[in-house]
Amino acid sequence: MTEADIRQARLEDHDAVAAFTSDTWADRDVGDYIPDVFPEWIETDGPDQRTVVVDCDEDIGGICQAVVLSEHEAWLQGMRVNPDYRGEGYGLAMVEHLFAWCRERGASLARNMVFSWNDAGLGQSRAAGFEPAAEARWAQPAPDPNADPALDVVENPDAAWACWQRSRACRRLSGLGIDPGESWSLSEVTRQRLGDLADSQRVLAVQDEAGTRAATARVRVRERETDDGVESIAVYGFSVWDDLESARALFDAVATDAADLGVDRTRVLVPETCRHVSDVAAARADASDEPIFVLEADLTV
Numbered sequence: 001m002t003e004a005d006i007r008q009a010r011l012e013d014h015d016a017v018a019a020f021t022s023d024t025w026a027d028r029d030v031g032d033y034i035p036d037v038f039p040e041w042i043e044t045d046g047p048d049q050r051t052v053v054v055d056c057d058e059d060i061g062g063i064c065q066a067v068v069l070s071e072h073e074a075w076l077q078g079m080r081v082n083p084d085y086r087g088e089g090y091g092l093a094m095v096e097h098l099f100a101w102c103r104e105r106g107a108s109l110a111r112n113m114v115f116s117w118n119d120a121g122l123g124q125s126r127a128a129g130f131e132p133a134a135e136a137r138w139a140q141p142a143p144d145p146n147a148d149p150a151l152d153v154v155e156n157p158d159a160a161w162a163c164w165q166r167s168r169a170c171r172r173l174s175g176l177g178i179d180p181g182e183s184w185s186l187s188e189v190t191r192q193r194l195g196d197l198a199d200s201q202r203v204l205a206v207q208d209e210a211g212t213r214a215a216t217a218r219v220r221v222r223e224r225e226t227d228d229g230v231e232s233i234a235v236y237g238f239s240v241w242d243d244l245e246s247a248r249a250l251f252d253a254v255a256t257d258a259a260d261l262g263v264d265r266t267r268v269l270v271p272e273t274c275r276h277v278s279d280v281a282a283a284r285a286d287a288s289d290e291p292i293f294v295l296e297a298d299l300t301v
Contacts, residue, residue: 005054005055005056005061005093006052006053006054006055006093006094006097007052007053007055008045008050008051008052008053009038009041009042009045009051009052009053009063010042011039011042013038013053013060013063014035014038014039014042016059016060017034017035017038017053017060017063017080018034018035018038020060020080020082020083020084021034021035021063021080022035024080032080033078034063034078034080036225037078038063041065041078047105048067048068048105049065049066049067049068050065050066050098050101051063051064051065051078052064052065052094052097052098054081054082054085054090054093054094056082056085059082059084059085060082061081061082061084061085061088061090062079062080062081062082062085062090062091062094063078063079063080063094064076064077064078064079064080064091064094064095064098065077065078065098066098066101066102066110067182067185068102068105068106068107069179069181069182069185069187070187070188071106072106072107072108072109073107073109073110073111073187073188074102074105074107074109074110074111074299075110075111075112075179075182075185075186075187076095076098076110076111076112077112077113077184077185079091079094079095079112079121079124091124091128092124092127092128095128095129096128098110099129099297099299102299103299107299108298108299108300109296109297109298109299109300110130110296110297110299111130111133111176111185111186111187111294111295111296111297112125112130112294112295113184113185113186113292113293113294113295114292114293114295115290115292115293116135116290116291116292116293117290122293122295125295126295128297129297129298130295130296130297131295131296131297131298132293132295132296133174133176133294133295133296134172134173134174134176134186134271134293134294135172135271135272135273135291135292135293135294136173136186136269136270136271136272136291136292136294137269137270137271137272137276137277137280137287137288137290137291137292138267138268138269138270138287138288138292139239139251139266139267139268139269139270139280139285139286139287140265140266140267140268140285140286140287140288141251141252141254141255141258141266141268141283141285141286142255142258142265142266142285142286143234143255143258143259143261143262143263143264143265143266144252144255144256144258144259145256145259145260147252147253147255147256147259148252149206149248149249149250149252149253149256150245150248150249150252151206151207151208151213151214151245151246151249152206152207152208153204153205153206153207153249153253153256154204154205154207155198155202155203155204155205156203156205156212157191157194157195157197157198157203157217158191158194159205159207159212159215160194160203160204160205160212160215160216160217161191161194162212163205163212163213163214163215163240164189164194164215164238164240167240168240168271168273168275169238169239169240169241169270169271169276170189170238170240172271172272172273172276173186173238173269173271174294174296175188175189176188176189176238176294177189177193177217177219177237177238177269178219178235178236178237178238178269179219179237180193180196180197180200180201180219180220180237183220183222186294189237189238193217194217197217197218197219197237201217201218201219201220202217202218202257203215203216203217203218204216204217204218204250204253204254204257206241206246206249206250206253213241213242213243213245213246213249214239214240214241214242214246214247214249214250215239215240215241215250216236216237216238216239216240216250216253216254216268217236217237217238218234218235218236218237218257219235219236219237220234220235221233221234221235221261221263222235231264231265232261232262232263232264232265233263233264233265233266233267234254234257234258234261234263234265234266234267235266235267236254236266236267236268236269237269238269239254239268239269239270241279244279244282244283247279247280247282247283248282248283251268251280251283251285254266254268268285270287272291272292
């Protein structure tokens, strides 16, 4: 194929894209979000976002999107190849095209996210030049107005930043947390970000007389359509704690905050380690069934 086969996506591509993404993972009880978000992607494409497709004359051979998250970070998502055109190199060609686009906008690295069960996605990412960066999972404490943290909970972004910087979670997550601006993406947690989130959302630090022992930051409240209607979810971009006692207090603080918001569910990003996931279980906070893997590509080479 040639570079000319890859172009920016257009709204009239929707039906063709939906045709090969409606049942992406037929062997799993997991739906694909691409048909639903495609019109929004087209509407919001601009200087910091580009959605491309592989134009196969009367058909579409693939789709992928890149988003610039910061001065040096980019995110790739939604890479799908039409099964009728697999083996043609379209996936790698789209990634290379978007890597070049990201470089032109000053990005020095690009990341993506793949569910741990998606062997094809993991293999495609490695073939495209992505390397392993971080492993995470979602803790899901239920909103509870009666949750009573055993430790003090304060809104202090400086304390949360200090706790994050010295934590094992920060190292295991490669300094990454949920990006406030782009759903399902991770970018570097910064002191400035926590200050901004303290103003726009909420940053929580769990403390006792010895200092700050746990912290988290709410990055957004989102809604999604379900079979039963609209569901609201409070998303917390990272979570750190020193021990099981502080983990319990942290998840109680999240449960209380979520209840105050009136949301249906929570998602709290935690590192995928035996210690962290078992602490989530011991604190009686639900967790997602499988981890997510974040991969990273160096765009300077």
